[in-house]
Amino acid sequence: MSxxxxxxxFIVIMGLMFIMMGMKHVCKAIDGCKAAPAAAPAAKSTxxxxxxxxxAVPAAEDDGELLAVISAAIAAMCGSAARxxxxxxxxxxxxxxWKLVGRIQNAEGFQD
Numbered sequence: 001m002s003x004x005x006x007x008x009x010f011i012v013i014m015g016l017m018f019i020m021m022g023m024k025h026v027c028k029a030i031d032g033c034k035a036a037p038a039a040a041p042a043a044k045s046t047x048x049x050x051x052x053x054x055x056a057v058p059a060a061e062d063d064g065e066l067l068a069v070i071s072a073a074i075a076a077m078c079g080s081a082a083r084x085x086x087x088x089x090x091x092x093x094x095x096x097x098w099k100l101v102g103r104i105q106n107a108e109g110f111q112d
Contacts, residue, residue: 063087 071084 067084067087070087074082074084
């Protein structure tokens, strides 16, 4: 009796494995179909060479514009009492906070 039960369990597990493998290929095919039409119109239109020269903007202006946008967003959310004193980019953390939370949750109960 147990041999039949184990066989049924393994057959069901193999069936689920094949379904997941098939879904992977179906999803890749769907993503490929969506990406192909979007790329085709972009290849047909070629912008004039003069438009590419007009796009060049110095980096200093971008920082000033970015600072202005950030200051405006802070003023809109916090009111006129808040002001931006300094502006510097922040380095991204090495590990994500999701990994840290997962490690903490997996370590629950193992503390001394």
